[in-house]
Amino acid sequence: MTHNVSTSPATEPAVRLADPARPTLVGSVLVATVGSVGDMHPFLGLGQALQRQGQDVRFMASPVHAARVHDSGLAFQPMGSAASFEAVADDPALWDPRTAMTVFWRGLRSSLQALPEAALALPADRPATLLVHPLLLPSADLARARRPGLRVVAAWLAPHNLRSCHDPLMVGPLRIPRWVPMALRRGLWRRIDRRFIDPACLPELNAARADAGLAPVAHFMPHLNAVADQSVTLFPDWFAATPPDWPQPLLRGSFPLFEPAADAALSNEVRGFLAAGDPPVVVTLGTFQRHGGPLLAQVVTAARALGRRTLVLAADRTQVPLPPADDWLWQPYVPLHLLLPHAAALVHHGGIGTTAEALRAARPQLVLPWAFDQFDNAQRVVALGAGQTLPSRRLRPDRLLQSLRQLLGSSAMAAACQACATALAADPGLDELCAQLWSTPALDLPQHPPGGPAERA
Numbered sequence: 001m002t003h004n005v006s007t008s009p010a011t012e013p014a015v016r017l018a019d020p021a022r023p024t025l026v027g028s029v030l031v032a033t034v035g036s037v038g039d040m041h042p043f044l045g046l047g048q049a050l051q052r053q054g055q056d057v058r059f060m061a062s063p064v065h066a067a068r069v070h071d072s073g074l075a076f077q078p079m080g081s082a083a084s085f086e087a088v089a090d091d092p093a094l095w096d097p098r099t100a101m102t103v104f105w106r107g108l109r110s111s112l113q114a115l116p117e118a119a120l121a122l123p124a125d126r127p128a129t130l131l132v133h134p135l136l137l138p139s140a141d142l143a144r145a146r147r148p149g150l151r152v153v154a155a156w157l158a159p160h161n162l163r164s165c166h167d168p169l170m171v172g173p174l175r176i177p178r179w180v181p182m183a184l185r186r187g188l189w190r191r192i193d194r195r196f197i198d199p200a201c202l203p204e205l206n207a208a209r210a211d212a213g214l215a216p217v218a219h220f221m222p223h224l225n226a227v228a229d230q231s232v233t234l235f236p237d238w239f240a241a242t243p244p245d246w247p248q249p250l251l252r253g254s255f256p257l258f259e260p261a262a263d264a265a266l267s268n269e270v271r272g273f274l275a276a277g278d279p280p281v282v283v284t285l286g287t288f289q290r291h292g293g294p295l296l297a298q299v300v301t302a303a304r305a306l307g308r309r310t311l312v313l314a315a316d317r318t319q320v321p322l323p324p325a326d327d328w329l330w331q332p333y334v335p336l337h338l339l340l341p342h343a344a345a346l347v348h349h350g351g352i353g354t355t356a357e358a359l360r361a362a363r364p365q366l367v368l369p370w371a372f373d374q375f376d377n378a379q380r381v382v383a384l385g386a387g388q389t390l391p392s393r394r395l396r397p398d399r400l401l402q403s404l405r406q407l408l409g410s411s412a413m414a415a416a417c418q419a420c421a422t423a424l425a426a427d428p429g430l431d432e433l434c435a436q437l438w439s440t441p442a443l444d445l446p447q448h449p450p451g452g453p454a455e456r457a
Contacts, residue, residue, distance in 0.1 A: 044258055282311045
């Protein structure tokens with residue numbers, strides 16, 4: 001069954017976008033994020049929108065993203081090292097749901113000291129806000145302990161980032177049946193916390209909290225969900241309705257589709273390839289994926305069997321174990337908002353930014369998830385009727401070929417994709433979202449005491 005994007009969600013969100021003309025209070029905003037280029041883009045868009053409103057914006061991320069931040073017109077502040085970023089990205093264990101958090105935590109350690117120090121450096125004579133990636137919320141809590149009155153806003157990139165016991169419930173690649181009772185669902189999350197997440201994160205986090213004079217936290221994820229003074233979703237309610245156990249207050253937003261440069265254009269090589277034949281299948285596994293070469297080759301082979309050309313996006317040519325041929329082209333990076341209108345379909349990993357770009361372009365998607373929120377995003381694409389999903393591990397060539405054939409030939413899927421694009425085009429933009437977040441009513445919401453939010457189970 002597919003979802004109608006024009007249907008109201010079953011559960012109404014707690015806070016809706018309102019008049020962006022409400023008065024706003026100008027202050028200092030430290031935007032901080034971690035992860036890949038796909039994680040960067042939404043926060044860069046938010047930073048630019050806040051800067052247009054007159055906020056004093058600083059942007060904190062890995063040094064590997066420095067040029068991208070400077071090109072966006074934002075003041076950059078490094079967090080961590082390029083070496084630690086590359087070590088995380090190069091580790092195959094990052095893509096195993098059982099070990100992903102252990103690997104990712106190695107890239108988060110530096111934030112326990114860097115984020116509080118950066119917050120203290122913000123001007124003391126004006127209101128200060130941290131706008132952060134969810135995984136930086138424990139560090140933001142440490143920052144608030146050192147600077148009382150600091151406002152913490154969490155920007156949630158994907159529905160699965162917000163832990164819930166309600167349907168649809170994905171635990172890695174496993175979809176929990178609707179009949180599973182709530183007590184068992186809660187117990188499942190507790191078991192995952194105890195086995196995979198808490199041992200990786202809590203020792204260093206609680207040591208940092210002790211140094212700051214704060215009590216230890218019992219579990220990482222419930223603590224993370226309880227830190228923010230306000231939360232905002234960077235996806236619309238037609239993509240994911242609001243379950244009753246998401247943190248409040250919660251502002252429902254939209255996909256913050258970021259365009260790195262207004263004057264960007266397709267290269268001559270890409271334009272020539274597009275002009276030389278029918279629209280190609282575009283395939284990408286994301287800028288963070290360093291171990292997907294065999295899968296990329298499988299997609300090219302399947303498209304070739306259907307008489308289709310392929311445009312492969314991968315950071316390095318060595319990631320694509322295929323000889324050169326006229327029916328496929330490798331590129332290290334092409335902005336998807338420029339490329340996808342010329343594509344027949346998109347095969348990708350299920351990152352939320354890539355998913356949103358395909359929805360914007362009204363292109364069918366075949367999602368091959370690896371880890372993190374990708375499994376959940378894939379199921380939501382299927383529910384919208386905008387694509388299909390297959391497991392990235394042990395992918396069978398016959399199933400890949402069948403899915404691609406269906407993807408390229410379904411008029412019903414094409415109509416669903418167009419409906420999603422229409423809904424997305426009607427969603428509010430980043431300027432309206434930021435105006436709402438920094439309106440007087442939003443700033444009057446009660447704040448957590450320094451270092452003392454109550455954990456949600």
